[in-house]
Amino acid sequence: MNLRQALFSVAWVVPIAVAGCAAVALAQSSRPAPPAALDPTADKILAKACQTLGAADAFSFHADVMFDQVLPGVVKVQYGGAMDYAVQRPGELAIVYRSDLGGKDLWYGNGSLTLFDPKYGMYATIAVPSTIDSMLDQVAEKQGLTMPLSDLVYSNPCARPKKVAVYSGYLGVHPVEGVPCDHLALSSSKDDFQIWIDHTGKPLPRKIVINHRSEPGSPEYIAILSGWKFPKDIASSRFQPQLPKDAKQIAFAKAEEAKP
């Protein structure tokens, strides 16, 4: 048997190896998603925070935010901003948001939502449902409009994060701005979410980090929450649009139209 014959004798291995390769690849691609692994300790702490927020008739807080922008070449830069939230259940909400790249003022009440962009001096007003939950769902669906940290203002703030979470864990007591907090981590199939909840006082979120793991460059959103207040009522004037005289009215595009 010469070398040629030897090589010929092993030729049958090639298709078998290719088939094996394909089988392994197929098995990996069709492997079912692992079952959700939710930590009961984390779940319990999160539930307390959600209960506190969900039970409040009115609350307000301040958030200092940082968010990444991923440029070509996966260069990632970080911008900052600040935001003030005011929530009056069941149907009033106000957000004042300013960032390095612009800002927004949002007023919601009496079944009407107004979004003002001070950078452009333009605003739009639309009729929306009269409860915060329905309004948030509808504007996300129809106008493609989502609001930062809006998870916190739903009547059940835990419902949506828990619905998409496939993993959660309790990471320990870690301070935020000197306040000891329970540090929790949740992950969906696409993103990672961390929340720090006050360990000793009222179980309120003190910090939130969202990592968009599935996006190029894994941009992060970081919010440090402070100034929590729970008044009985917030003055209704806070939820009325206060537009500059020269503000120009424009329209919302429908979400399906807004997509490129």
Added chain:
Amino acid sequence: MNRTIQQCSSVSFLAKALLIIAALGLAYAPVVHARGRFGGGGGRFGGGGDGFDRGSFGAGRSGGDYGQHSSSGDYGQHSSSGEYGQHSSSGDNWHPPSSESSSNSSSEHQNASNDYNTYHQNQMAEQQSRYNEANTLQENQEQTEKQMHNSTMNTVNNTAGDWNGGNNNSSGSSTGEAMGAAALGMAGGMAMGSMMNRPQYNPYASAPPPGYGSYPPPNYGGGYAPPSYGYGSGYPQQTQYRPPQNGYPQQPPPQGYQPYYNGSQVQYAPPSGQY
């Protein structure tokens, strides 16, 4: 004869084993790559807008997974082609809503659409050229810095660099030669300055000079430093990229374009009926 057969059998067995190993390697290769890559791939870049549409986990579209929370102004939304560089980082793009107004005729629609596309492509090309310009400038600067650093190192090594008995690549050099090289402009005045001010370091030495303490050698300060951007992400021409400042003047929208809210972001579209 038996020996020959035995040898051939060994060759055959080895070949089979190698093929199987190669096949398994091929099968696992994509998985390893996917785990190790930086970011989610796809060549898109994020951002857009003022960040108002960020920061929700689970909220947003009902029934949707998190990450689809914003269809507007969200990262990647202008990247249907998946090619990087066809985006605007400011989020102030002039995008038409796809319908809502009826066009007068299909040809008019087509023309307006072409106009829009041309405008959009021009805008993107302009932005890309800015990025490329910044990139080239940075690369040139880094190349110069690196060259200067290398020259400095050579000069230092050549001049005095031998704590261990002078047994390095520059055994034949002298101080005069090194100074001459510096004077001739290889490293210029900076090399001379650094030679006088900086500690002398021989990268080939097996031990630090007395008094230097720990190895690796002390920081030279002011020498070449790797760029803080670009870690070989695989994107062409962008591995050494430094983004331009956010101070480029914003291009005004084309004549007659109308503003509207695309989600939470103001964008511009051609006049009603023109697209």
